Amino acid sequence: xxxxxxxxxxxxxxxxxxxxxxxxxxxxxxxxxxxxxxxxxxxxxxxxxxxxxxxxxxxxxxxxxxxxxxxxxxxxxxxxxxxxxxxxxxxxxxxxxxxxxxxxxxxxxxxxxxxxxxxxxxxxxxxxxxxxxxxxxxxxxxxxxxxxxxxxxxxxxxxxxxxxxxxxxxxxxxxxxxxxxxxxxxxxxxxxxxxxxxxxxxxxxxxxxxxxxxxxxxxxxxxxxxxxxxx
Numbered sequence: 001x002x003x004x005x006x007x008x009x010x011x012x013x014x015x016x017x018x019x020x021x022x023x024x025x026x027x028x029x030x031x032x033x034x035x036x037x038x039x040x041x042x043x044x045x046x047x048x049x050x051x052x053x054x055x056x057x058x059x060x061x062x063x064x065x066x067x068x069x070x071x072x073x074x075x076x077x078x079x080x081x082x083x084x085x086x087x088x089x090x091x092x093x094x095x096x097x098x099x100x101x102x103x104x105x106x107x108x109x110x111x112x113x114x115x116x117x118x119x120x121x122x123x124x125x126x127x128x129x130x131x132x133x134x135x136x137x138x139x140x141x142x143x144x145x146x147x148x149x150x151x152x153x154x155x156x157x158x159x160x161x162x163x164x165x166x167x168x169x170x171x172x173x174x175x176x177x178x179x180x181x182x183x184x185x186x187x188x189x190x191x192x193x194x195x196x197x198x199x200x201x202x203x204x205x206x207x208x209x210x211x212x213x214x215x216x217x218x219x220x221x222x223x224x225x226x227x228x229x230x231x
Contacts, residue, residue, distance in 0.1 A: 032074050034172060035076055035077060035152045036146075036148050036153040037078050037079065037153070038079050038156070038165075039157070040080075040081065040157030040162050041118075043159070043179060043180020044064075044180060045064050045104075046058050046059060046060055046064070047061060047180075048180050051086035053091070053093075053100065055100050058100065058107060061179045063218030063219065064216070065113070066218045067219075067222075069111065070218070070225065079116055081119055081133065081165070083120070084097055084122055085123065085132075087123075088122055088123040089124050117145070117146055119141050120138070133165045136169035139169035150170045151170070151172045153172055154174065155174050156174075156214075156217060157176065158176065158177050158182035159185050160188055160189060163211055173209040173210045175199075175213075175214050176189060176211070176212065177219075178213065186202070186213050189211065194213060194215055198222060199219045199222070200213055210227075
């Protein structure tokens, strides 16, 4: 079996429904070190509905919208990087995925958040591919088509595969959120449980990049906007 490569869904550059001034999101860029933010989708931005294929079932997780708004206000670029094995397993089609992504695009835009792009792996775990996280293929797509700078990029997700993606793709760090499957996955990463803290550092990658455990996307954004460059 030959190597399979990812599919890319390029989001529209403008949203015609319910235009807003995007919260004046780029009026006061703070120039954080982490300029490009890679976001897992299900369990991080929206509820994990188990092979989501119905746009009407999209629900934002607590803290997701405030976190995204803060990142956009600071001048960060946002990219969704997601495994969608439901396509490869035959549970839903590429058209179903596209419909969900378009709906998500519009819902985010109503809150002043516009994604730069969304990339996804459609393959099942048994397929041989270079794009299923934690393989770096999706990040390579963003480097080639969007000029992503790995060291100034950080990934946020609720699974160990998201944190491992930071290592395989040479990113500047990874943040595990406690939403979705994050609390369970934290045990496998050796992260101590969150108390009253919004976030805590639980490890460093072999390359010295930080690995954080954060309450939700809003807490992750708070750390990103304060973070010094990775070692």
